[in-house]
Amino acid sequence: MQMIRCPWCGPREEVEFHYGGQAHVPYPAEPAALSDEEWAHYVFFRDNTRGAFAERWSHSAGCRRWFNALRDTVSYRFLAVYRPGDPRPVLDQTPTAGASS
Amino acid sequence: MADAAPSTTPSTGPSSSGLLPRTHPLDVRPDLTEQTAGAVVAKPLTTAVQVRAELPGPAADAAARVLGVALPARPGTWVATPAGGRVVWLGPDEWLVLDPTTTPWDLEPRLREALAPAGGAAVDVSAQRVVLELSGPLARDLLAAGCAVDTHPSVFPAGRAAQTLLAQAGVVLLALSDDGRHYELLVRSSFARYLADWLVDAATEHRARRA
Structure with missing residues (x-):
């Protein structure tokens, strides 16, 4: 089973975690000014990245904290985990390197 | 069985309630310690x-x-x-x-x-959890049967704690000693009977060996 590293608890089995979708989706600065279509884009539309993808995860069976992770969507490898509020880490490697297409 | 205590008095079973006048969820498992080859003891409500x-x-x-x-x-x-x-x-x-x-x-x-x-x-949150004490040479074997956390004393000595899953039930695991033979397991009251049954099942081979 894949181990995911919680920023607080350390490596744990993936069944302890829940996926929370794309990270760093900013709340609209002026919500009242948005059209229905713009709301729909904010609420439903997400990137579908091939390679490194910043996601929200919750350690739901452990400390129950949310954190962000950079995951390679090709290899499912976790490239980095970081706490909420921290900036997205910059990777010094090609994310999909070594992953078979 | 232990739940025969009169309703007007606190339960007096082997795993009974201590300071809290409430029926212990594991009063219905008075043979838990025996059935787990002495490894598991239900502590009084805390x-x-x-x-x-x-x-x-x-x-x-x-x-x-x-x-x-x-x-x-x-x-x-x-x-x-x-x-x-x-x-x-x-x-x-x-x-x-x-x-x-x-x-x-x-x-x-x-x-x-x-x-x-x-x-x-x-x-x-006193009603939330039940405390089980795991001790002896079987303690780590029983945990390893359903828990992925590394409990080796070199990484999980006295003073360490982990919230994790044991046999799919959410637990808090506390290490009480540096020799890997003494732990406390906090499990939600509604999962206590399930986990007790699971521990009894996990101890089957050790029970047979001892008999």
């Missing part, structure tokens, strides 16, 4: 208070003054209180205070009055 505070901060300081020990800042640890209880790290702003020597109606108001003005919170 006063438990959940503390929320910012650390560092005035609320954490207030909690430390009431408890006599600082809230542990390191994830996955617990510390003993001078009163004979434990403070378990549950999250970066969340702790569980266990104290078998007092009652919820004593501890919760004391903590709340200290914490609330400083922006913290304290809530009685």
